[in-house]
Amino acid sequence: MDMVSPLILVNLKTYQEGMGRNAHRIAAAAETVAQESGVVIGIAPAFTEIHPISHHYAIPVYAQHIDAITPGAHTGHILPEAVRAAGARGTLINHSERRLTLADIDACVQVARRLNLESVVCTNNDSTSAAAAALGPDYVAVEPPELIGSGVSVSKADPGIIERSVNAVRSVNPDVKVLTGAGIQSGECVKIAVDLGTCGVLLASSVVKADDPEAVLRDLVSML
């Protein structure tokens, strides 16, 4: 593994199992496993949970999206300054379930940089990973959309997309770290991803929908 610490980033999406008390249960599990293992485990809860989660737990909290707006007359948007003030360490940008234009992604990366928010730009293949890397985010997270929420792991079903994305990102901007996601569910999936050159994984359903999220998280970090 590289010098960079691996990141396990758990996106709670808008799953019922990731709201309210459930979000706290997952955050507490993440904090316990992070402390035990020394692996950084982040959580991307619903916007309304960013403040309570970031103020109760030591784990890094991420927004699921930001809009590249400045304070002013906007309605129904996510103000990056507000996300930062609520305690977010970083933000997803262009998640497969919240796609943006290239110009919007660029603007979001720039505003995140200005506010000292870590930017995690999601992509769907190696070409878009290269394009995202050119914008200089902290992370590119490649996720084949057809495997998201499928229970079939990208690490096993499509390791080539991980390898190609790592190479594409390195060739464009070696400072950009790569994550991968879609169907990640075990320590073996994480190890394959890291062995292919990523700095960790972005995942959701295997933790959020688990009866015992702590046990799944413990397995996810077990081979790091």
Ligand SMILES: O=C[C@H](O)COP(=O)(O)O
């Ligand atoms: O943000 C997380 C990804 O979309 C992966 O979701 P998944 O782990 O449920 O496949």
